Amino acid sequence: MSTLQATHSPAQEVDATSDDRVVRRRLGPGRRIPFGFAIGPVLLLALWAVGSATGFLDPRTLSEPWTVVATAAGLAESGRLQDSLLTSALRALLGLGIGVAVGTVLAVLSGLSRTGEALIDGPIQVKRSIPTLALIPLLILWLGIGEEMKVVTIALGVMVPIYIHTHNGLRSIEGRYAELAETIGVSRAEFIRAVVLPGAMPGFLLGLRFAVTTALLALVVVEQVNSTSGIGHMITLASNYGQTDVIVVGLVVYAVLGLVADGSVRLIERKALSWRRTLAS
């Protein structure tokens, strides 16, 4: 448009060398804001600090941020915080790992063969309609209240979103790529490695983001079932003694776990999907 106007009215002519317009997709979301992901959380922290300082927030309801920091420092000094964090993180990671592996394998089996789909898809859909946390009573009877029950609960929860999204990703791979692979004459193994798995990657990674959230949710719940270690145990004890500062420390640790996990998945996403041209890039 601007060139058209320029030809009609020379007064508005723009010097090409001094053209400092920012060229950007007009209907896209705009330029990436540096550290944009941190702005929301930092704002909430600021509100909390102001609320505590002005006395708007009662310490019995929610401890001041600085008390929480002091408590965290104390817990870290005694080593209790690290021990609890390590125990919880290991539980979550183990459950996540098993759930992702099982979910992916089931999705590939079900996505690539009609037999696989007939055997696998139905049970998973049934499983999906039962919230994983509702299975805890049964899992306690089967596996006791130890680590096995906790890890299995997390894995069962994780498996579902991984399966659903990977399966969906597999099924949405365009048939024309399979046609190409046929004319080129690649083996089935090569087809899976070169076409199916990379094609399903966007779906898998979306599933992974849901899975990470599910893993943390399941972690929180299983840790409140007769735990003797972990962040959940620390929070449960603090609740009995009315220590809101310790509870907040526990919650912050959960939040940090969640943010780190989500950040990692996003990082993986950006690396693994660098071939995609999306609206945001």
Place this chain on the structure above:
Amino acid sequence: MAPHPGKLTDPDADVAVRVRNLHRSFNEAGGVLNGLDLRIAPGEFVALLGRSGSGKSTLLRALAGLDREVTGHGSISVPENVSVVFQDSRLLPWRRVLDNVVFGLRAPDAEERGRVALAEVGLEGRERAWPHELSGGEQQRAALARSLVRDPQLLLADEPFGALDALTRIRMHVLLRKLCEAHRPAVLLVTHDVDEAIVLADRVIVLDDGVVRRDVPVHLTGRRSQADPEFAELRTHLLAELGVEDDAEAARRSYPLHRKAAS
């Protein structure tokens, strides 16, 4: 193939593609191919013209072995090494250009051959690019490189330039002729563009109602130009076979209006 001791020349000796009495149909109502016969000699460039629904693509897919869900009978013999160029480049978006070119190529020097093929189509230096970073014409060049690197005895091309703009298309014609002269595969090019057929082919076949209606050798020598009166004569003749009488109207039609490959 049974030998013919009584004959001096075996009619099937020098044939890359032989199709006999080929029938194909998608439903009970009527056939798409109705007893089609076709021969292509090694190194021969054949263009296949025909109106929409005349069976061009069905024939090509039959030769490519991509018609498993279609009913029909007849005999087809094609060379062992067949490569297909589709209307879309069909590059896998998650593989870099070079990895696309050598996709499925089982040779110890696959990568080197891929680089050579890319250089041949003028894409030297773009080996590490993602497919979406290439223009429509460049994507189709990469697809050509992917076919060439396999040294096909038969190249099947299904309207390979149909989605390109007119200028890119002319450049691709020059490139394809050069490549075919260098590698000498038998070529079957499906197109609806009469000019493209005359510019490229040694022989033009017009398909109608699932059978070969006309089989016209192109005798033009040297650089084929639309200004050549023989070119114009052949063009008018072929257009008439396709049921287009008005030349001016045809000139407009032979360059389709869609330009979707620009992105």
